[in-house]
Every structure is written in structure tokens, then in C-alpha cells.
Amino acid sequence: MTYQFQWSVLWSGQSGSWLLQGVLTTLGISALAWVLAAALGILSGALRTVPWRSLRAAASFYVEFFRNVPLLVWMFFWYFGVPPLLPRPAQEWLFNHGAEFWAGTFALGVYHGARMSEVIRSGIQSIPRTQFEASVAMGLTTFQAYRLVIVPIALRLIVPPATNESLNLLKNSSVALTISVAELTFQTRQIETYTAKAIEALTAGTLIYLVLCVSIASVMGWVERRVRIPGLIARGG
């Protein structure tokens, strides 16, 4: 391998500010998509366990349709497929105001929502059925039982797999570069363009993803310890 490493390309010139912009875009798109994914995941995860068949079917359709089509296809769908359905002035406005960012957010959020849904469903189904029956016997409606008892318990049980899913979401945000979102991976390529030092740029990107993910994982580890329910989830380690 006749490659000469030159790590200084990472801090000379504009590289530093590009990487920072990339990190901010990655965090921005991931955070918004995560909120969307969590909302859709909780909703459809809960609906998949309710006693009404048509709601269960609708939620199952959402999950199976959105998680079984590749993320890349969803990126193209939201970026190329959706805007033509809007009136021309709305399209024009959107294209001038970061259409690619919003398309990327929806693609990520809806796709990961479907995956998150399964995590939440497994949490709900791990709660003994008697909890739900007891809630109803106390006079709560099904909606109240879910909102006040079932979902809060489920959310506290599924912190580890939800962390997993969140980290995946963060890393999958790099797919948005295919629709020209200038996130972290995009910016590492940008450094490559200017310096022709691809391995250095990729290494910087890799380390930044690693640091972001490890930080999120440790915050979630703290959350897990804070919200664990004694008796329902064993204390690890």
C-alpha cells in the first residue's frame, strides 16, 4: 500500500468547520426523525396489541410495509416521489427551503418508526395480561389503560432495544447523502474532494460516529438505571 497518510488535512483549511456542520446536520436530522419514529412507534406498537382487529391490521400494514422496503428507496420516495403531488408554488417553496432535509427526516422517521413499533410491541406483550385487566377492572377505559399503565411500563422495559434502534437511526442518517443532504458522511467526502485524502477523512467520520453513538449509549444506560422498575427488570452487572 503506497499511501501516504497526512492527518493534518483534518484540521487545516475548512475541514474542521465542515465536519462541525456535518455533525450538526446529522444530529438535527436524527433528532427530528427520532421524535417522529418514537411517536409512530409508540402509536403503532400499542395499536398492534389492542382488542380491535381493524386497528391491529392497520398498524401491522404500516409496520410490514415500511420496514420491509429499503431505506434508500424511502429516501428517493420522499424526495422524488412526494413533491410532484404538491401544487407547483408549494414545490418551489419547499425546494428553496431544504426539501432534501425534510425528505430525509420523513424517510428516516417513518422507516425507523416501523422498526421501533416492534420494539414497543414486544415491551407491551411482556407485561402480564392481568395488568391490563386490572386497569380495566379499576374503571379505566382501554385508552386510559394504555396511556396511564401499559405504555409507561412498556417504555421503561424497552430501553436497551430502543437504544439499539436509536443508534441505528443515527448511523442510517448517512443514507440521506444520496438525496444531497450535507450530513457528516457527506462532509467527509467533501474533505476528500478538496484534499484527495480519503482514508483520513473516512477515519475522522468513523471516529465521530463512534463518539456520538457511545455518548448516546451511555446516556441511555443512565436512563435505563433511572427508570428501571424493581422486580420487573433485573439489574445488570
Add this chain to the structure above:
Amino acid sequence: MKRLLSVLLVLALLSAAVPALAETTLEKIARTGTLTIGTRRASPPFGFVNKNNEWVGFSIDLVEQAIKPVVERKLGKPVKVEKKESTPATRIPLLATGAVDLIAGTMTDTRPRRESVDFSLTFFVTGAQFLVKKGSPIRGIQDIAGKRIAAQQGSTNARIIRERVPGAQLREFPDQPAAFQALTQGQVDAYTNDGIQLAGLKAKAPTPADWVIVGDFYSYEPYGMALRKNDSDFRQVVNVGLMEAIESGKYAELYEKWFGARGEVPYPLTPENQRFLQMQVVPK
């Protein structure tokens, strides 16, 4: 954390150990009987998949008909050419790690790139222009401030636009089809790339008459074939192949095949560029 650090350390040591095992490109080709090139699947007519689903193009022909014979003559045995896809973002790592031996696509020879790889002679000269819908107000680089401009990620054009017209809203796509789709649907107002690539894209479009290539060349894009740094024997073989082709008329024949009046993308060779190519051929 300690374990993680030691894993990283081992990886670093491994990558440092590789140069000790390095063989020259010619030795590698002699051992494997294969010359592996990195080229493009969607950059007509340099490298693209044609209607019959064959991976062909001008750059590929230059390798197969001009460079391969010289490699075979040098090694005294037949070799076969294997093609791999290489995008602007992947081509230098592919070359550096030995996954490919030669980049024969649409790579512009630049000074920063020469710090990472070596280049052959220039085999094609073009410059950046804009592709727009017929009737567009954009007539060249002077008109793009505030407009949404698509460019290819990792290309020299995006860089020039960013420096020269900071007001343009640049959208960078990893490949031509996505950029062209964005132009078709109006996500962007113009697509900038090397003039010859735009001509290729226009020729392949469903209705070529709807598209116009506008503007003077706002950049100089000499295409070269990239190879690993400090491998002058292989570079010599590649250059001799190109020189012999220019001298013998093989280059002109291939040029006519791809860029002639009946070629894939009609793009006549200017007398100026012809002279430039000939001047690169050093005496026997």
C-alpha cells in the same frame, strides 16, 4: 474501553504493516493475470452500461485496446481486464488499497490528487458547463447566484462553484441519475458537470431536445488515468500504451467510434485538443 483501544491499535499496526508486503502493480498483474480497472457505470460514453447490458465506453476501450497490449508485451503473457465501479468518493481508496490497479473513468487530473495518486498522460480535455431545461434563464456561471444547482459529489465543479459563486444553492448528488432526476422534477434549476458528461447525459435522455447545455467552460478538466503513487514502471506502460494509440491512429479511431458524428455522444475533437494530445507523445 481499554479493549476497544487495543483493537484500534491492532488495526493501526496492521495497516502500517501492509507496505512491507507491497508488490509493484506489474508484479501483481503478472501474478494474477488480471488488470483490474475502476471505471463508471453511468458516465456515457466513457464508461456506461449500454442497451444490451454490456459495460462499455471510451475509457474502457482505451484500456483494452491501447494499454492492455502493452502490458501483455511487457509481461510476455496474456492478461484479462476486469472492471469495477469506482465513484469520485471511492476511487482513490480503491486504488490505494489495491482493489483496483488503474482508474479509467472520468477523473480530472488535479494538483491535490497528485499528492495521493499518480496520473497518466491526459487522454481527454473538457470543461464544466450547465445542463438546463430549454427556455431556462440560466446562460452560464454568471446567472446562477441564488439558483439551485446540482453537482456531482466529489467533483471539481462543485468546488469551483462554492468558491466562485457562494450565493448559489449547491445540491450535491452521488451520481448522475439522481442529479438528472432532480433537474427533471425541478428540485434544482441546473446541473453542472463537465461539458462532455452533460452531452452524454443529454444524448441518453428520453427527449434530448428538451435539454440545452449552456455556458462557456468555467473550468479546465484534463482527464487522466490514475494509478498508485511511486510505481513508475506501471505508469510508463500505461503512458506508452496511450502514446502508441495517439501515434498509430488507434486513439482517433476510438474517438470517432464514441464521439464521432455517428457515435454515442457526438463531440468533435477540436484542432487545439488534437494538437495538445499529439504534443504529449514523446519521441521513440
